Amino acid sequence: MPQTDQDVPPGDHRPVVGSFRFWFAGERWEWSDEVARMHGYEPGSVSPTTELLLSHKHPDDRAHVQDVLDYALHSGESFSSRHRFLDTQGVIHNVIVVADRMFDESGAVVGTSGYYIDVTDTLAEERQEVLDETLPELFEARAVIEQAKGVLMRIYRIDADQAFRILRWRSQETNVKLRTLAARLMAELHTLPPAPPAVQSRFDHLLLTVHERIPEEGSDAQVSPTSATGQS
Template sequence: MEEPVDAPDEAEALTGVFLFRVPESAWWWSDEMYRMLGYDPDEVTATGDMLDRHVHPDDRKSIRRVWDQGLSTGLPFSTYYRLLTRDGEERHAVLVGDGRVDDGSVVVLRGFVVDVTEPVQKQAQKSADADIARARASQEDVDVARGVLMALYGVNEDVALRVLRRHSQQTNVKLRALAHAVVEATPTPPGHGQHDLHQRIAQALYPEA
Protein backbone atom coordinates (compact mmCIF):
# COMPACT_ATOMS: atom_id res chain seq x y z
CA MET A 1 0.00 0.00 0.00
CA GLU A 2 1.43 3.35 -1.00
CA GLU A 3 1.85 5.95 1.70
CA PRO A 4 -0.14 9.14 1.15
CA VAL A 5 1.82 12.08 -0.08
CA ASP A 6 2.00 14.83 2.51
CA ALA A 7 0.30 18.04 1.47
CA PRO A 8 2.64 21.01 1.31
CA ASP A 9 2.57 23.10 4.43
CA GLU A 10 1.53 26.74 4.37
CA ALA A 11 5.09 28.03 4.03
CA GLU A 12 5.74 25.82 0.98
CA ALA A 13 2.43 26.79 -0.61
CA LEU A 14 3.40 30.47 -0.38
CA THR A 15 6.84 30.09 -1.96
CA GLY A 16 6.98 30.57 -5.71
CA VAL A 17 9.84 29.63 -8.03
CA PHE A 18 10.84 31.57 -11.13
CA LEU A 19 13.33 31.10 -13.96
CA PHE A 20 14.32 33.70 -16.53
CA ARG A 21 16.35 32.68 -19.59
CA VAL A 22 18.14 35.85 -20.58
CA PRO A 23 19.04 35.17 -24.26
CA GLU A 24 15.45 34.20 -25.10
CA SER A 25 13.80 36.64 -22.62
CA ALA A 26 11.71 33.64 -21.62
CA TRP A 27 10.10 33.16 -18.21
CA TRP A 28 8.93 30.12 -16.30
CA TRP A 29 6.85 30.29 -13.10
CA SER A 30 5.90 27.55 -10.71
CA ASP A 31 2.20 27.05 -9.92
CA GLU A 32 2.74 28.84 -6.60
CA MET A 33 3.92 31.98 -8.42
CA TYR A 34 0.63 32.17 -10.29
CA ARG A 35 -1.45 31.52 -7.18
CA MET A 36 0.50 34.11 -5.21
CA LEU A 37 -0.61 36.73 -7.73
CA GLY A 38 -4.19 35.49 -7.78
CA TYR A 39 -4.17 33.42 -10.97
CA ASP A 40 -4.67 29.79 -11.79
CA PRO A 41 -1.48 28.10 -13.09
CA ASP A 42 -0.78 29.10 -16.71
CA GLU A 43 -3.86 31.37 -16.76
CA VAL A 44 -1.66 34.23 -17.93
CA THR A 45 1.65 34.33 -19.75
CA ALA A 46 4.64 34.64 -17.41
CA THR A 47 6.53 37.77 -18.38
CA GLY A 48 8.63 40.41 -16.69
CA ASP A 49 5.97 43.02 -17.42
CA MET A 50 3.34 40.86 -15.74
CA LEU A 51 5.52 40.43 -12.67
CA ASP A 52 6.29 44.15 -12.56
CA ARG A 53 2.60 44.95 -12.81
CA HIS A 54 2.01 43.13 -9.53
CA VAL A 55 4.71 45.02 -7.62
CA HIS A 56 3.58 47.90 -5.42
CA PRO A 57 4.39 51.15 -7.29
CA ASP A 58 6.52 52.40 -4.40
CA ASP A 59 8.68 49.25 -4.52
CA ARG A 60 9.25 48.93 -8.27
CA LYS A 61 12.41 51.01 -8.25
CA SER A 62 14.12 48.80 -5.64
CA ILE A 63 13.01 45.63 -7.42
CA ARG A 64 14.43 46.83 -10.72
CA ARG A 65 17.70 47.85 -9.07
CA VAL A 66 18.41 44.43 -7.56
CA TRP A 67 17.17 42.71 -10.73
CA ASP A 68 19.57 44.75 -12.86
CA GLN A 69 22.39 43.87 -10.45
CA GLY A 70 21.54 40.21 -10.87
CA LEU A 71 21.50 40.53 -14.65
CA SER A 72 24.87 42.25 -14.74
CA THR A 73 26.74 40.16 -12.16
CA GLY A 74 24.85 36.92 -11.54
CA LEU A 75 25.61 37.33 -7.84
CA PRO A 76 22.98 36.45 -5.21
CA PHE A 77 20.42 39.17 -4.58
CA SER A 78 17.40 39.69 -2.37
CA THR A 79 14.92 42.40 -1.51
CA TYR A 80 11.72 42.89 0.42
CA TYR A 81 8.73 44.28 -1.43
CA ARG A 82 4.97 44.48 -1.47
CA LEU A 83 3.11 42.64 -4.19
CA LEU A 84 -0.42 43.31 -5.36
CA THR A 85 -2.65 40.39 -6.24
CA ARG A 86 -5.02 40.25 -9.16
CA ASP A 87 -7.77 41.58 -6.86
CA GLY A 88 -5.62 44.42 -5.55
CA GLU A 89 -4.82 42.80 -2.20
CA GLU A 90 -1.47 43.94 -0.81
CA ARG A 91 0.89 41.16 0.31
CA HIS A 92 4.42 41.20 1.73
CA ALA A 93 7.10 39.23 -0.09
CA VAL A 94 10.83 38.62 -0.28
CA LEU A 95 12.54 38.09 -3.62
CA VAL A 96 15.66 35.90 -3.51
CA GLY A 97 17.69 34.85 -6.51
CA ASP A 98 21.00 34.48 -8.31
CA GLY A 99 22.31 33.95 -11.82
CA ARG A 100 24.06 31.35 -13.90
CA VAL A 101 27.00 32.72 -15.87
CA ASP A 102 28.25 31.28 -19.16
CA ASP A 103 31.26 32.73 -21.01
CA GLY A 104 31.21 35.77 -18.78
CA SER A 105 27.54 36.59 -19.36
CA VAL A 106 24.49 35.90 -17.21
CA VAL A 107 22.32 33.49 -19.14
CA VAL A 108 19.79 32.52 -16.45
CA LEU A 109 18.31 34.21 -13.41
CA ARG A 110 16.50 31.94 -11.00
CA GLY A 111 15.09 32.27 -7.56
CA PHE A 112 12.14 32.37 -5.22
CA VAL A 113 9.38 34.74 -4.14
CA VAL A 114 8.41 34.04 -0.55
CA ASP A 115 5.11 35.36 0.77
CA VAL A 116 5.88 36.65 4.29
CA THR A 117 2.55 38.42 4.86
CA GLU A 118 1.54 36.35 7.87
CA PRO A 119 4.78 36.75 9.88
CA VAL A 120 4.92 40.47 9.00
CA GLN A 121 1.33 40.95 10.19
CA LYS A 122 2.00 38.94 13.34
CA GLN A 123 5.06 41.04 14.14
CA ALA A 124 3.13 44.24 13.47
CA GLN A 125 0.31 43.06 15.72
CA LYS A 126 2.79 42.06 18.41
CA SER A 127 4.42 45.49 18.28
CA ALA A 128 1.02 47.19 18.32
CA ASP A 129 -0.09 45.12 21.31
CA ALA A 130 3.12 46.01 23.16
CA ASP A 131 2.63 49.71 22.37
CA ILE A 132 -0.97 49.54 23.58
CA ALA A 133 0.08 47.75 26.77
CA ARG A 134 2.75 50.37 27.47
CA ALA A 135 0.29 53.16 26.76
CA ARG A 136 -2.27 51.63 29.08
CA ALA A 137 0.29 51.21 31.85
CA SER A 138 1.45 54.79 31.40
CA GLN A 139 -2.12 56.09 31.44
CA GLU A 140 -2.82 54.10 34.59
CA ASP A 141 0.16 55.84 36.23
CA VAL A 142 -1.24 59.23 35.22
CA ASP A 143 -4.68 58.34 36.59
CA VAL A 144 -3.26 57.06 39.89
CA ALA A 145 -0.92 60.05 40.27
CA ARG A 146 -3.82 62.39 39.62
CA GLY A 147 -5.80 60.65 42.34
CA VAL A 148 -2.89 60.97 44.77
CA LEU A 149 -2.69 64.73 44.18
CA MET A 150 -6.46 65.03 44.52
CA ALA A 151 -6.31 63.41 47.94
CA LEU A 152 -3.13 65.20 49.01
CA TYR A 153 -4.19 68.72 48.03
CA GLY A 154 -7.98 68.36 48.19
CA VAL A 155 -8.52 69.38 44.56
CA ASN A 156 -10.64 67.98 41.75
CA GLU A 157 -9.29 65.76 38.97
CA ASP A 158 -8.94 68.60 36.44
CA VAL A 159 -6.81 70.70 38.79
CA ALA A 160 -4.73 67.67 39.81
CA LEU A 161 -3.97 66.86 36.16
CA ARG A 162 -3.06 70.47 35.42
CA VAL A 163 -0.68 70.46 38.39
CA LEU A 164 0.96 67.30 37.06
CA ARG A 165 1.34 68.81 33.61
CA ARG A 166 2.80 72.03 35.00
CA HIS A 167 5.34 70.09 37.03
CA SER A 168 6.18 68.10 33.88
CA GLN A 169 6.86 71.31 31.94
CA GLN A 170 8.78 72.93 34.77
CA THR A 171 11.08 69.98 35.42
CA ASN A 172 11.35 68.98 31.73
CA VAL A 173 10.23 65.45 32.63
CA LYS A 174 7.66 63.63 30.52
CA LEU A 175 4.22 63.54 32.10
CA ARG A 176 4.08 59.75 32.23
CA ALA A 177 7.55 59.50 33.76
CA LEU A 178 6.60 62.07 36.40
CA ALA A 179 3.33 60.26 37.12
CA HIS A 180 5.21 56.98 37.50
CA ALA A 181 7.56 58.62 40.02
CA VAL A 182 4.56 59.84 42.02
CA VAL A 183 3.00 56.37 41.96
CA GLU A 184 6.28 54.78 43.07
CA ALA A 185 6.57 57.27 45.96
CA THR A 186 3.01 56.78 47.20
CA PRO A 187 3.19 53.46 49.14
CA THR A 188 4.37 53.94 52.72
CA PRO A 189 7.66 52.09 53.23
CA PRO A 190 7.89 49.76 56.26
CA GLY A 191 8.79 51.69 59.38
CA HIS A 192 7.65 55.05 58.01
CA GLY A 193 4.58 56.97 58.98
CA GLN A 194 1.77 58.00 56.65
CA HIS A 195 2.57 61.61 57.47
CA ASP A 196 5.68 61.27 55.30
CA LEU A 197 3.50 61.01 52.15
CA HIS A 198 3.66 64.72 51.41
CA GLN A 199 7.45 64.67 51.64
CA ARG A 200 7.75 61.66 49.34
CA ILE A 201 5.41 63.17 46.76
CA ALA A 202 7.27 66.47 46.94
CA GLN A 203 10.52 64.66 46.22
CA ALA A 204 8.92 63.03 43.19
CA LEU A 205 7.55 66.35 41.93
CA TYR A 206 10.71 68.30 42.66
CA PRO A 207 13.52 65.78 42.00
CA GLU A 208 16.26 68.44 41.89
CA ALA A 209 15.20 69.89 45.22
Protein backbone atom coordinates (compact mmCIF):
# COMPACT_ATOMS: atom_id res chain seq x y z
CA MET A 1 0.00 0.00 0.00
CA PRO A 2 1.23 3.57 -0.64
CA GLN A 3 2.65 5.56 2.23
CA THR A 4 0.32 7.86 4.12
CA ASP A 5 0.95 11.56 4.59
CA GLN A 6 2.26 10.79 8.09
CA ASP A 7 4.92 8.49 6.59
CA VAL A 8 6.30 11.10 4.21
CA PRO A 9 9.45 12.80 5.58
CA PRO A 10 9.40 16.60 5.95
CA GLY A 11 10.35 18.30 2.70
CA ASP A 12 9.29 15.28 0.60
CA HIS A 13 6.69 16.55 -1.87
CA ARG A 14 5.87 13.34 -3.70
CA PRO A 15 2.37 13.09 -5.19
CA VAL A 16 -0.44 12.14 -2.82
CA VAL A 17 -1.17 8.53 -3.69
CA GLY A 18 -3.95 6.14 -2.67
CA SER A 19 -5.04 2.72 -3.85
CA PHE A 20 -8.37 1.30 -5.01
CA ARG A 21 -10.02 -1.89 -6.23
CA PHE A 22 -13.05 -2.16 -8.52
CA TRP A 23 -14.87 -5.45 -9.03
CA PHE A 24 -16.88 -5.53 -12.26
CA ALA A 25 -19.57 -7.82 -10.82
CA GLY A 26 -21.94 -5.57 -8.89
CA GLU A 27 -19.63 -2.58 -9.53
CA ARG A 28 -18.13 -2.96 -6.06
CA TRP A 29 -15.45 -0.45 -5.00
CA GLU A 30 -12.82 -0.47 -2.29
CA TRP A 31 -10.56 2.51 -1.64
CA SER A 32 -7.71 3.24 0.74
CA ASP A 33 -7.75 5.83 3.51
CA GLU A 34 -5.72 8.15 1.26
CA VAL A 35 -8.35 8.11 -1.50
CA ALA A 36 -11.11 8.71 1.05
CA ARG A 37 -9.22 11.74 2.38
CA MET A 38 -8.62 13.03 -1.15
CA HIS A 39 -12.39 13.17 -1.53
CA GLY A 40 -12.82 14.85 1.87
CA TYR A 41 -14.08 11.87 3.87
CA GLU A 42 -12.77 10.38 7.07
CA PRO A 43 -11.68 6.78 6.45
CA GLY A 44 -14.55 4.36 6.97
CA SER A 45 -17.21 7.07 7.09
CA VAL A 46 -18.66 6.23 3.64
CA SER A 47 -18.77 3.23 1.34
CA PRO A 48 -17.53 4.12 -2.14
CA THR A 49 -19.92 3.46 -5.02
CA THR A 50 -19.90 4.29 -8.70
CA GLU A 51 -22.62 6.87 -8.09
CA LEU A 52 -20.67 8.53 -5.25
CA LEU A 53 -17.45 8.69 -7.26
CA LEU A 54 -19.19 10.08 -10.34
CA SER A 55 -20.93 12.72 -8.21
CA HIS A 56 -17.51 14.09 -7.24
CA LYS A 57 -16.20 14.32 -10.81
CA HIS A 58 -15.79 17.76 -12.32
CA PRO A 59 -18.86 18.48 -14.50
CA ASP A 60 -16.64 18.83 -17.57
CA ASP A 61 -14.98 15.45 -16.93
CA ARG A 62 -17.92 13.38 -15.64
CA ALA A 63 -19.02 12.10 -19.05
CA HIS A 64 -15.45 11.09 -19.90
CA VAL A 65 -15.07 9.09 -16.69
CA GLN A 66 -18.45 7.43 -17.25
CA ASP A 67 -17.34 6.44 -20.76
CA VAL A 68 -14.08 4.98 -19.42
CA LEU A 69 -15.97 2.99 -16.78
CA ASP A 70 -18.42 1.69 -19.35
CA TYR A 71 -15.52 0.64 -21.56
CA ALA A 72 -13.87 -1.20 -18.66
CA LEU A 73 -17.09 -3.03 -17.76
CA HIS A 74 -17.77 -4.15 -21.33
CA SER A 75 -14.21 -4.93 -22.40
CA GLY A 76 -12.74 -6.39 -19.22
CA GLU A 77 -9.86 -3.93 -19.45
CA SER A 78 -8.52 -1.81 -16.58
CA PHE A 79 -9.96 1.57 -15.66
CA SER A 80 -7.48 4.37 -16.34
CA SER A 81 -8.09 8.08 -16.60
CA ARG A 82 -6.76 11.60 -16.21
CA HIS A 83 -9.52 13.80 -14.80
CA ARG A 84 -10.60 16.28 -12.14
CA PHE A 85 -12.86 15.83 -9.14
CA LEU A 86 -14.20 18.06 -6.37
CA ASP A 87 -13.78 17.06 -2.73
CA THR A 88 -16.44 17.68 -0.10
CA GLN A 89 -15.15 21.25 0.38
CA GLY A 90 -15.39 22.02 -3.33
CA VAL A 91 -11.62 21.96 -3.88
CA ILE A 92 -10.65 20.73 -7.36
CA HIS A 93 -8.15 17.85 -7.56
CA ASN A 94 -6.31 16.81 -10.72
CA VAL A 95 -5.71 13.06 -10.61
CA ILE A 96 -4.30 10.27 -12.71
CA VAL A 97 -5.79 6.81 -12.21
CA VAL A 98 -3.18 4.14 -12.96
CA ALA A 99 -4.58 0.61 -12.89
CA ASP A 100 -4.14 -2.99 -13.94
CA ARG A 101 -6.55 -5.90 -14.31
CA MET A 102 -7.47 -8.19 -11.38
CA PHE A 103 -7.80 -11.94 -12.00
CA ASP A 104 -9.49 -14.73 -10.06
CA GLU A 105 -7.92 -18.14 -9.42
CA SER A 106 -9.03 -19.40 -12.83
CA GLY A 107 -7.36 -16.50 -14.61
CA ALA A 108 -10.60 -14.70 -15.47
CA VAL A 109 -10.63 -10.90 -15.28
CA VAL A 110 -12.81 -9.84 -12.35
CA GLY A 111 -11.98 -6.17 -12.03
CA THR A 112 -9.26 -3.55 -11.92
CA SER A 113 -7.01 -2.24 -9.16
CA GLY A 114 -4.43 0.49 -8.93
CA TYR A 115 -3.73 3.97 -7.66
CA TYR A 116 -5.13 7.47 -7.59
CA ILE A 117 -2.22 9.91 -8.04
CA ASP A 118 -3.12 13.47 -7.08
CA VAL A 119 -1.04 15.75 -9.32
CA THR A 120 -2.79 18.97 -8.33
CA ASP A 121 -0.23 21.73 -8.68
CA THR A 122 1.61 22.61 -5.50
CA LEU A 123 3.60 25.78 -4.91
CA ALA A 124 6.22 26.31 -7.59
CA GLU A 125 8.98 26.61 -5.02
CA GLU A 126 8.07 23.21 -3.55
CA ARG A 127 8.34 21.55 -6.96
CA GLN A 128 11.65 23.29 -7.59
CA GLU A 129 12.96 22.11 -4.20
CA VAL A 130 12.38 18.50 -5.24
CA LEU A 131 14.24 19.02 -8.49
CA ASP A 132 17.12 20.92 -6.86
CA GLU A 133 17.63 18.13 -4.32
CA THR A 134 17.38 15.25 -6.76
CA LEU A 135 18.74 16.25 -10.17
CA PRO A 136 22.43 16.86 -9.26
CA GLU A 137 22.99 13.23 -8.26
CA LEU A 138 21.19 12.08 -11.43
CA PHE A 139 23.18 14.22 -13.87
CA GLU A 140 24.80 11.34 -15.73
CA ALA A 141 21.43 9.60 -16.20
CA ARG A 142 19.50 12.73 -17.17
CA ALA A 143 18.99 11.71 -20.80
CA VAL A 144 17.07 8.51 -20.14
CA ILE A 145 15.12 10.10 -17.30
CA GLU A 146 14.12 12.96 -19.57
CA GLN A 147 12.97 10.43 -22.16
CA ALA A 148 10.86 8.60 -19.59
CA LYS A 149 9.42 11.91 -18.42
CA GLY A 150 8.49 12.68 -22.00
CA VAL A 151 6.61 9.39 -22.31
CA LEU A 152 4.62 10.08 -19.14
CA MET A 153 3.90 13.62 -20.30
CA ARG A 154 2.52 12.26 -23.58
CA ILE A 155 0.52 9.38 -22.12
CA TYR A 156 -1.00 11.27 -19.19
CA ARG A 157 -0.99 14.81 -20.65
CA ILE A 158 0.91 16.30 -17.71
CA ASP A 159 3.83 18.71 -17.39
CA ALA A 160 7.49 17.86 -16.81
CA ASP A 161 7.43 18.42 -13.03
CA GLN A 162 4.43 16.15 -12.56
CA ALA A 163 6.02 13.47 -14.74
CA PHE A 164 9.21 13.60 -12.68
CA ARG A 165 7.22 13.31 -9.45
CA ILE A 166 5.48 10.16 -10.73
CA LEU A 167 8.78 8.55 -11.71
CA ARG A 168 10.23 9.49 -8.33
CA TRP A 169 7.18 7.99 -6.58
CA ARG A 170 7.60 4.66 -8.41
CA SER A 171 11.33 4.68 -7.62
CA GLN A 172 10.70 5.18 -3.91
CA GLU A 173 7.72 2.81 -3.79
CA THR A 174 9.68 -0.04 -5.43
CA ASN A 175 13.12 0.76 -3.97
CA VAL A 176 14.62 0.86 -7.47
CA LYS A 177 17.04 3.58 -8.58
CA LEU A 178 15.30 6.24 -10.63
CA ARG A 179 17.68 5.98 -13.58
CA THR A 180 17.35 2.16 -13.61
CA LEU A 181 13.57 2.34 -13.51
CA ALA A 182 13.52 4.93 -16.32
CA ALA A 183 15.88 2.85 -18.46
CA ARG A 184 13.76 -0.29 -18.10
CA LEU A 185 10.61 1.68 -18.84
CA MET A 186 12.13 2.97 -22.08
CA ALA A 187 13.49 -0.48 -22.98
CA GLU A 188 10.01 -2.03 -22.78
CA LEU A 189 8.05 0.61 -24.70
CA HIS A 190 8.14 -1.60 -27.78
CA THR A 191 5.76 -4.01 -26.01
CA LEU A 192 2.90 -1.50 -26.13
CA PRO A 193 0.17 -1.91 -28.75
CA PRO A 194 -0.22 0.80 -31.39
CA ALA A 195 -3.70 2.16 -30.73
CA PRO A 196 -5.81 3.56 -27.87
CA PRO A 197 -7.54 2.82 -25.55
CA ALA A 198 -5.44 -0.31 -25.09
CA VAL A 199 -2.26 1.81 -25.17
CA GLN A 200 -2.92 3.56 -21.87
CA SER A 201 -4.14 0.37 -20.22
CA ARG A 202 -0.97 -1.49 -21.21
CA PHE A 203 1.23 1.47 -20.23
CA ASP A 204 -0.38 1.56 -16.77
CA HIS A 205 0.45 -2.13 -16.40
CA LEU A 206 4.04 -1.43 -17.50
CA LEU A 207 4.48 1.45 -15.04
CA LEU A 208 3.16 -0.63 -12.12
CA THR A 209 5.13 -3.80 -12.88
CA VAL A 210 8.40 -2.73 -14.60
CA HIS A 211 10.32 -2.91 -11.31
CA GLU A 212 9.63 -6.66 -11.12
CA ARG A 213 11.78 -7.28 -14.21
CA ILE A 214 14.85 -5.30 -13.11
CA PRO A 215 17.79 -7.59 -12.15
CA GLU A 216 19.33 -7.42 -8.71
CA GLU A 217 22.13 -4.90 -8.12
CA GLY A 218 25.42 -6.25 -9.44
CA SER A 219 23.82 -8.58 -11.97
CA ASP A 220 25.38 -8.79 -15.44
CA ALA A 221 21.90 -8.18 -16.86
CA GLN A 222 21.66 -4.66 -15.44
CA VAL A 223 19.85 -2.26 -17.77
CA SER A 224 21.90 0.75 -18.85
CA PRO A 225 20.54 4.02 -20.23
CA THR A 226 22.31 3.42 -23.55
CA SER A 227 20.78 -0.02 -24.06
CA ALA A 228 17.35 1.34 -23.22
CA THR A 229 17.59 4.03 -25.88
CA GLY A 230 19.10 1.79 -28.53
CA GLN A 231 22.43 3.64 -28.62
CA SER A 232 25.71 1.79 -29.02
